[in-house]
Every structure is written in structure tokens, then in C-alpha cells.
Amino acid sequence: MAEKILMKGNEAVAEAAIRAGCRLYFAYPITPQSELIEYMAKMMPKVDGVFVQAESEVAAINMVYGASGTGRRVMTSSSSPGISLKMEGISYIAGANLPAVIVNVQRGGPGLGDIQPAQGDYFQATKGGGHGDYRLIVLAPSTVQEFADMADLAFDLADKYRNPVMILSDGLLGQMMEPVEFKPSKTKEEMEALDKQHYDWCMYPNEDEPNHHHHEINSLEIDPLILEQHVIKLGKKYDKIEKNEIRYEEYNISDENEVVVVAFGTAARIAKSAIDQLQEEGTSIGMIRPITVWPYPYEAISNVLHEKVRKVVVCELNLGQMVEDVKLAVNGKLPVEFLGKVGGILFTPDEIKAKILGTEGE
Amino acid sequence: MEIIAQRPKSLTDLQFTYCPGCTHGISHRLIAEAMDELDMRNNMMGVAPVGCSVFAYKFFDCDMAEAAHGRAPALATGMKRSRPNMHVFTYQGDGDLAAIGTAEIIHAANRGEHITVFFVNNAIYGMTGGQMAPTTLPGMKTSTSPYGRDEKDIGYPIKVCELLSSLVAPYFIERVSLLSPQDIMKAKKVVKKALQFNKEERGFTFVEFVSTCPTNWGLAPIDAMKWAKENMLPFFPLGNYRDKSVEGGK
Known part of the structure; x- marks a missing residue:
């Protein structure tokens, strides 16, 4: 087994990207992703x-556009306000059918917001953000290990579908240190194959000359x-991605579940603690943790609404952006409740427990 | 039979989409001829802008990218850094380069990216129908300066060669015009020089073409050239602004 290294999420994803064969990185400094750009500058x-420190987020993403057009693995990263600038x-x-990997280490918003962890860019990441009919594949890690593993996955998916992939992380995962085990770096032969794949x-x-x-x-x-045909073709690609690439984790799912929690990323981490405590206290709660927030695991949610389940609770570090998707999955069969925190504040397991038990305010 | 003139190989067979009398066709041809003569076509990548020359990616017969408005130098940076053994150029108009893309051009030049930028200055936005450009002359009427550009309200035209020549990194900067056959012959030499330096990996090279827009200026092509000579050249002086190949060069 490879050795485990204690690392910040921002550094771990950068290291994993290099091991995945990324040799081009263009970005602009912003908190709380600065360790990522600094790691790339060093490595x-x-x-x-x-490594190029661009004059702006806009320039950075367009350097990515140019480099991706030459068929090589390329990445950029930023945090929420910077991601807004990259939307163009x-x-x-997306319109040019190019692979690229974009890491968003989310912070509080809107506007300049603050520099604490948040999940307020869910709509932007999963429903558009830029103009026109396009989709990003969006991966949401909930541990530093998963954050690192997603670099490899993101590049593979980007190359497979010739589509941009976003890793939707947050300031907590970026800044927090956890032990990480890395995959081996691509071999010389693998790098040569990657270089020629497009x-x-x-x-x-x-x-x-010939x-x-x-x-x-x-x-x-x-x-x-012609544009009509082009966009329809994009649509067919997105259908294929929805069919093949939905990823989620089932946590403590059983026939005994009284409540099903849906949460992603950092929020899901905290929800797990609450679910573990409730299980010890004799209450069975299951959770669906979307790993791809687009394509979204609607069926995974509707499939676990067993007879004993009386409600669904959505926990997010925003004002309830994912609730809309959960409601689509639940399709009116059960009440969908929401617990949110904003401004870069995290909820505690106790707050989630109270929401699940309906004892908040007591 | 000896061929003494033909369509450059570095242009595709497509018919240009430009208005009669427009100088884009001339600048395209000069660049393509120089690419042919320097044998650069087979390792050249170009970037087209947003503007009248948006379809330049169809016209140059090499690998081409179509950039968002103003972002061509950023794309070119990514392309050249990714494939350093290839040559890269951008082709941009005045709105693209000197308004919405000001940051990108200044910083690409300042990094000394090994690319060539061709800059077409005709003092107006052509494709969108004749609006004021950052290079529109004081007093010049356009559809968004219907009473004439008021420099007290909106400032003076930006002189891009002069601006870029304040930077240390650029290797070659020159302003030429396309306003007479003689000017075009001179321009060709400068275009070829810039691409030669590009081929030799000397650094950032920049050529500005003082051009016309008969359609949006509301002038016949010959009158447009005369107008440009009388009005644009005093404001945008032709000449070399940087040439590091010359000893003691600027």
C-alpha cells in the first residue's frame, strides 16, 4: 500500500492532478484556494x-481554452468570485467540445462574501452559470482523499466526453489536512498516449506536408x-453522461430508515456524525450523498424512500439550492425539509439531529 | 508555364466575407504570403477574434481557434505554452484588442509570449454596425458617438504601439498602413519580419495595420483610404516602435 501523506485538500488535489498527467495549469490567486496555485507554482x-499566473480569472480560463484546444490535459482553479469570472x-x-478541469474551492457569497466554506455555488455549477445550453460534469468531494481522487476521475471524464468537469469543493476541504494516499504517477508511455489521444x-x-x-x-x-444541430448533439452527449456517470454514496441506508438525509460535500460529512449518533440512540437514518451533483442521482433518492421513511431532510451550506433537485426526486411523495447555514458558518451534528427529530427550538 | 502569382497556400479556398473595399482581405493575404514564404504553415496555429474577421479561423489554412471577444492573446498563451515547438499568431481588431481585451494584450506582451499579434485598426466596430472604438478619432461620428467623439467625455484614442512599447519584454512592434500599393508592399516586409522573428523564437512580435472601413465610415474605398491618410496617420504615426534585432534598437 502506498504511504499516506498528511496534506491540505488544496495541495492534495494539485498533486493528484499532476499524477493524473496534468502538465498545464493557469490560474489567479484567491483565498481559500491559494495553496493550490502555490503548489502548482512550486511543482x-x-x-x-x-505554470502561468494569469492577469485575471478571465485570462486564466481562456489560457485553459487555448491549451485544451491543443489536446493536452489542463486545469485551472479558483474560489467562488473567481469562478464567476471564468463563466464566459x-x-x-463547453461549446467547443473541449476537455478541461476546473476546481472551485467555494467560499461565502454572494458578491465578495467572505472566505469561509460554503456551498452557495450549487446553482452556478449544476444549472449553468455561463450562457447557452451546456452542462458541466460536477464532482463534489467530502474528504481530502476524495478531493484528490477526483482529479484523476475529472480528467478521465473530461477526455472521455470532451467536456469541462468541475470539482465543487469548499474552503473547509481545501484548507483541512487529512491523510491522503495517492495513485502512482502516469508512466512515460501513459503520458505519451495521453498526449496523442486527441x-x-x-x-x-x-x-x-501530406x-x-x-x-x-x-x-x-x-x-x-447548423447551430441547431450542434446544440442537439451537445444535448445527446449530456443524455449519455446522465445515463453513464451518476455517482453517489448510500450511507446507513436500510428498510428501518425513518428519515432520509440528502447532503453533499462538507455538509454530508457533518450529517454523517449526526446519523451515527442517532443510530446509537436507536433511530435509523439513511443518507444519499450525491458525488456527482450533475448528473444528479434522482433515482438513487427515490429508490430509498421505503415504507417507514416519513420525511426527507436536505442539509446544505446555502439557502437550499439542492432542495429543488431533491423535490424532483421525491416527487411529492414525502415532505422535504431543509436545514441550511450561510455566511461561511457550519452546522453542528446536534443541529442536524434536531432537524431530523423535529426538536429544533426545544 | 511559370506561375508568378497565385492564391497563397496558407489561405483556404473560401471566399472572404468582407465588404467591397475592406482591407481585411489585404492583411489576410500578406500574412498568408509570409507564412508560405517562411514555410510556417505546417506548424502554425492561429487565433481569430470577434469582429468582422471572426471567420478568420475558416480563412487561414492552418489549425485555428476562435476566441471570445478580446481573449485571443490568452488563448495564444495557452496554445504556445502547451505546444512550444509550434508557432502561434492572433489576428485582432481594435475593439477586440484595445477595449474588451486590453488586459490580455498588455499582459501577453509583458510576459513576452512567443507569439505574433496582428492588430487591425480601422477606428470603428465594423461587425456590430459602426460603433465607437477605443481608436475612434476625436470628433469622429459613429453610431454610438452620433455627435462626434467628445474627448472630454470619453477620452482620446488609445495608441496601442506606443502603449506596448513602454513594456520591456516585447521584441518587435511596428505600425504599418494598407492605404496605398506602396504602403502594402512596405507592410508585407514588416509582416514577414515579425513572422521570421516568431519562427526564430525571438519573443513577442506585434504589427498594427492602419486600415479602413468604407462601409461604416460611409465612404467609397478610395475616399476611405484618402480619409485615413489625412486623419488617422497624424494620430497613429507609422514606423517601428521596437526592434531588438537591431543593435541599439528601441
Whole structure:
């Protein structure tokens, strides 16, 4: 077994990205993701990689757009206000069918907000954010280990579907230290294969005259009938992703569950403590933790609403953005309650227990 | 039979979408000819802007990317850093480069990215129908400065070559015009020089074309060229602003 290293989430995801074959990273400093950009600044030169501190978030995501167009693994990262600035580029990257990985270490909002952990970018990440019909694959880690593991997964999914993938983390996971076990780095042969995997469409001119090509990296289709076909094709890709890539964790799910909790990321971590305590006290509570928040595990939720379940409780570090998706999954069969914290404040397991038991305020 | 003139190989067979008398066709051709002559086509990647030349990605016969408005130098940075053995150029208009993309061009130049930027300055937004550009002359009427550009209200035109030549990193910066056959011949030499430096990995190279927009200026093509000579050149002086290849160069 590989050794475990005690690391901050921000550093762990950066290290894992490098091991996954990412040799291009463009970003702009922002708290609470600064350890990530600093780790890349330190490590990229050591692996013959490219690190550029861009003049803005807008420039950083467009450097990603350009680099991705040349068919290589590329990443950027930021925190909420910076992710808003990247939305233009993300829409172009999606429109041009390009793979890319974007890490969002969420903080409190809206506006400048604060620098504490929050989950207020759920809508932005899962429902759009940029303009036009597009989807991001959105992965939500809840431990530092999972945060690191998602770097590899994010690149694989991005390359498989030629689609941008976001890792939707938060300031707690970014800043917190936990033991992490890393996958081995890509071998030389694997790196060479990665480098060539997109040759059939990417910009990488062929110096051999008979093989000269004119590849276009582009999201513009001025003819409405052609754009229609392009967007329909994107839609079919998203259907395929929804069919194949839904990921979630079932926690303490059983026929005895009286309440089902739905929570992702940091909120799910805290909910687990509450569920464990209630189990010891004799109350069975199950939880569905979406790992992909898009595509969303609607069926995973509707499938565990067994006879004894009397309600569903959604816990989030926002004003209830995921509640809409949970309600779609529950489809009116049971009451859906919500416990939220905002401003970068976390709930305690006791607060979640009280919400589940209906004893809050007592 | 000896061929003495033909369409450059670095242009595709597509017909240009430009208005009659527009100078984009000329600047496209000069760049393509230089690419052919320097044998750069097979390892060249270009970036098209947003503006009239938005379809440049279809016209240049090399690998091309279409950028968001103003972001071409950022794309070019990512492309060149990703594939350093390839050559990269951008082609941008005045609104794209000197308004919405000001940060991107200044910082790409300041990093000394090994790319060539071709900058078309015709003092107006062409594609959207003739609005005021950052290079619109004082007093010049456009659809968003219908009473003439009032420099007290909106400031003076931005002189991009002068601005960029305040930076240390750029290797070559020159302003040329496309306002007469003679000017075009001179421009060709400068375009080729910039691409030669690009090929030799000398650093950041920049060529500004003082151009016309007969359609949105409301002038016949020849009159537009005359107008540009009389009005634009005094404000945008032609010449070299940086050439590090020359000993004691600026």
C-alpha cells in the first residue's frame, strides 16, 4: 500500500492532478484556494510542466481554452468570485467540445462574501452559470482523499466526453489536512498516449506536408440550422453522461430508515456524525450523498424512500439550492425539509439531529 | 508555364466575407504570403477574434481557434505554452484588442509570449454596425458617438504601439498602413519580419495595420483610404516602435 501523506485538500488535489498527467495549469490567486496555485507554482517546473499566473480569472480560463484546444490535459482553479469570472470561458469550452478541469474551492457569497466554506455555488455549477445550453460534469468531494481522487476521475471524464468537469469543493476541504494516499504517477508511455489521444480533432499542426490539416477549435455557428444541430448533439452527449456517470454514496441506508438525509460535500460529512449518533440512540437514518451533483442521482433518492421513511431532510451550506433537485426526486411523495447555514458558518451534528427529530427550538 | 502569382497556400479556398473595399482581405493575404514564404504553415496555429474577421479561423489554412471577444492573446498563451515547438499568431481588431481585451494584450506582451499579434485598426466596430472604438478619432461620428467623439467625455484614442512599447519584454512592434500599393508592399516586409522573428523564437512580435472601413465610415474605398491618410496617420504615426534585432534598437 502506498504511504499516506498528511496534506491540505488544496495541495492534495494539485498533486493528484499532476499524477493524473496534468502538465498545464493557469490560474489567479484567491483565498481559500491559494495553496493550490502555490503548489502548482512550486511543482510544475519540476515535472517539465507549465505554470502561468494569469492577469485575471478571465485570462486564466481562456489560457485553459487555448491549451485544451491543443489536446493536452489542463486545469485551472479558483474560489467562488473567481469562478464567476471564468463563466464566459467555461461556456466557450463547453461549446467547443473541449476537455478541461476546473476546481472551485467555494467560499461565502454572494458578491465578495467572505472566505469561509460554503456551498452557495450549487446553482452556478449544476444549472449553468455561463450562457447557452451546456452542462458541466460536477464532482463534489467530502474528504481530502476524495478531493484528490477526483482529479484523476475529472480528467478521465473530461477526455472521455470532451467536456469541462468541475470539482465543487469548499474552503473547509481545501484548507483541512487529512491523510491522503495517492495513485502512482502516469508512466512515460501513459503520458505519451495521453498526449496523442486527441490528435484527430485538436490543434497540433502536422509538420508532414501530406498530413497537413486545418482543425478548428470553435463555438461559433452563424447558420441557425447548423447551430441547431450542434446544440442537439451537445444535448445527446449530456443524455449519455446522465445515463453513464451518476455517482453517489448510500450511507446507513436500510428498510428501518425513518428519515432520509440528502447532503453533499462538507455538509454530508457533518450529517454523517449526526446519523451515527442517532443510530446509537436507536433511530435509523439513511443518507444519499450525491458525488456527482450533475448528473444528479434522482433515482438513487427515490429508490430509498421505503415504507417507514416519513420525511426527507436536505442539509446544505446555502439557502437550499439542492432542495429543488431533491423535490424532483421525491416527487411529492414525502415532505422535504431543509436545514441550511450561510455566511461561511457550519452546522453542528446536534443541529442536524434536531432537524431530523423535529426538536429544533426545544 | 511559370506561375508568378497565385492564391497563397496558407489561405483556404473560401471566399472572404468582407465588404467591397475592406482591407481585411489585404492583411489576410500578406500574412498568408509570409507564412508560405517562411514555410510556417505546417506548424502554425492561429487565433481569430470577434469582429468582422471572426471567420478568420475558416480563412487561414492552418489549425485555428476562435476566441471570445478580446481573449485571443490568452488563448495564444495557452496554445504556445502547451505546444512550444509550434508557432502561434492572433489576428485582432481594435475593439477586440484595445477595449474588451486590453488586459490580455498588455499582459501577453509583458510576459513576452512567443507569439505574433496582428492588430487591425480601422477606428470603428465594423461587425456590430459602426460603433465607437477605443481608436475612434476625436470628433469622429459613429453610431454610438452620433455627435462626434467628445474627448472630454470619453477620452482620446488609445495608441496601442506606443502603449506596448513602454513594456520591456516585447521584441518587435511596428505600425504599418494598407492605404496605398506602396504602403502594402512596405507592410508585407514588416509582416514577414515579425513572422521570421516568431519562427526564430525571438519573443513577442506585434504589427498594427492602419486600415479602413468604407462601409461604416460611409465612404467609397478610395475616399476611405484618402480619409485615413489625412486623419488617422497624424494620430497613429507609422514606423517601428521596437526592434531588438537591431543593435541599439528601441
